[in-house]
Amino acid sequence: MTSSVKNETNNNWLKQVYNQFIEAANKLTLAIEDGINTAITSKYNPFYYHGALPQFYLWVLFLSGLLLFAYYVPTIDNAYLSNRLINAWTSVQYITNSLPFGGVIRGIHRYSGDAMVLFIFLHAIRVWFTDRYRQYRWIQWATGVILLLMVLFIGQTGYYLVWDERSLLLTRMTVSALDALPIIGAPLKAWFLNGDTITNLTLSNFLFIHIGLSFALLFVLWLHYVRMTRPVITPPPAVNFILVAAILLIVFLVPISSGNMANLNTQPNTYDVDWFFLFNYWLMAHMPMSVFWISMTALAVGATILPWFVKTVSPPVTPAEVVINKCTGCSLCYRDCPYQAIEMVPAPAGSRFKLLATVNVPRCSSCGICVGACAFDAIDLPQLPDATVLTQIKSLAEVK
Ligand code: HEM
Ligand code: SF4
Ligand code: SF4
CATH class of the missing domain: 3.30.70.20 (Alpha-Beta Plaits)
Known part of the structure; x- marks a missing residue:
């Protein structure tokens, strides 16, 4: 057998397995959807506004973030003002423990971010399994991958802002990850730190990236929606109440806190992993940096080009x-x-x-x-x- 015939046989075999998997996933998704319709009617079935759920949490994040921004001080200085130490960590402590409802607002901001990531994944899986992401929908898919990467990075920069020991560790891990990149590593590191080392400028840079990228997200969302005449971007009001109530319940059950204040002279080495946003740091710590970068890049590129490499579950398109x-x-x-x-x-x-x-x-x-x-x-x-x-x-x- 020549090598090109061998490759084709392998490709066909892979294609078949992939197609069978997608067909089974498609059937399962539709069966669950039907079951939910029977239980709570199609009006409240979350499958019919799967894209609106992350969008809803985005608005909650903007609003709660605005309130946090009013009291947040983006500095790592140990400067005293009227006998009070004022820096990023103490400002977050003040918001959490002294500001009326500050802890609740902070909790809403943190857990809405987690909920948004969760619903983005469910949304992406739903459009993938139901074959609603290829051909004339490729732009929604490609911008969706960009949105996901942006949301993950915005969430991570949120963790740096707290400026506790975890923030310091994550910042240092990011710096070593960037250092491992050839050619673009050094400029990216300088951009990330806003200089050569961690200074006050670093933290104001993190705040700028966190807020700036959140606004840039709106532009990418516009691209995500531009080919859809009537995208469903708002869940029914009853569902909005349930979504807010669910977040409030989690805020009260698992109140939010920070670790010890970051100290540049120490080297923290353990931290709690938020699996929604920080899983890549866990991966970084468990594999060589080169393997980490190659697998992350392959995953992002593979996800982006997926619509051009798969067969159709739906009938072929013949234009009007x-x-x-x-x-x-x-x-x-x-x-x-x-x-x-x-x-x-x-x-x-x-x-x-x-x-x-x-x-x-x-x-x-x-x-x-x-x-x-x-x-x-x-x-x-x-x-x-x-x-x-x-x-x-x-x-x-x-x-x-
Ligand atoms: C910030 C995150 C995101 C938000 C707020 C969002 C929101 C939405 C909304 C509201 C729709 C319209 C749904 C409808 O009218 O039925 C939609 C469609 C779509 N989204 Fe997203 N999305 C996000 C991320 C993603 C991701 C990560 C992917 C995949 C990688 C993705 C892929 C798609 C596709 C393929 C469609 C078209 C589906 C169809 O026509 O039925 N989106 N999105
Ligand atoms: S194709 Fe029909 S509906 Fe469309 S513009 Fe022409 S007449 Fe109107
Ligand atoms: S069939 Fe008609 S309405 Fe449907 S996408 Fe094509 S042009 Fe638009």
Whole structure:
């Protein structure tokens, strides 16, 4: 057997295993979804607003973060003001123990971050298992991977801000991880520390990264939504209450605290791992740095390009087609298309109408909504003509 034939056989075998796994996962997801519909009706089924859940926690994070920001002092100085030591660690202590509801706000901020990561993973798994992430949805998937990486990094910088022994250890671990990178390591380290070593500037840099990236997240979210005409971004009000109540319950059951204040002259070596945000530090500590970077990069790149390497569970997409001489340019299809796949362009010279609908082929999902929207029979799915749909509906009606 030549090596190219061998490779193909291996690829086919791998493809088959992958496809069987996705089909089983797809069936399981839909079965769970059906079960939830029966138990609490489709209106409250979280599967139908899986993207809205992380979005909801993002708003909670912005609001609670704003309140924390009002009292946070981004310095590691041991400076005294009226006999009181004022630095990042003491300001966090003040927020937690002395400010009315400060500990609750801090808890809400911390646990909403965890909840957001959890729901992002569930959201990503759901779109992956139900095959809603490829072809015309690739941009949502690729920006989703960027969003996930950003959210994880923002969360980690939040842990540096507390400036307890864990913050110091994480900062030093990040510096050694960056040091291990060839060429880009040194500039990245200087960017991260805002200089050569840990100083006051380092902490103000962490605050800047934490807040700046949170706002940058809004831009990436816009890219995430730009190809969707009506993304579901808000859960029903009853669910919002449950989500807030769940966080409050955790805040009261597991009140938030900090470790001892960081001291640059000591070398802490143990810390509590928050598995939602700090799992990569655990990995870093348990494998050679080169293996860590190679596997993380492979994971991120592999996840980003996944949509181009897998087969289709759904039928192949055949884009809608406009019947030019019937189109009146009324724009109804343009307004109804869920994937922004229709553009209204000036009608050709000599036409009675001003505009003409055109289909942007790579964005079309073949969903047929535009066909239903058009009152002039001016847009069709070539593989599914109106006559076939009518026959199918009639035969279904007869069976009933
Ligand atoms: C900050 C994190 C994220 C938020 C707030 C978010 C939010 C959303 C929302 C609201 C939707 C629309 C859902 C709908 O209308 O049914 C959506 C769609 C989508 N998201 Fe995300 N997302 C995030 C991260 C991710 C990640 C990490 C991935 C995957 C790597 C991802 C992949 C997708 C895909 C493929 C769709 C299209 C699904 C469809 O059309 O049914 N998202 N997202
Ligand atoms: S079939 Fe029509 S409505 Fe559906 S995505 Fe394509 S152009 Fe848009
Ligand atoms: S709904 Fe029909 S007539 Fe109106 S713009 Fe679309 S294709 Fe043309």
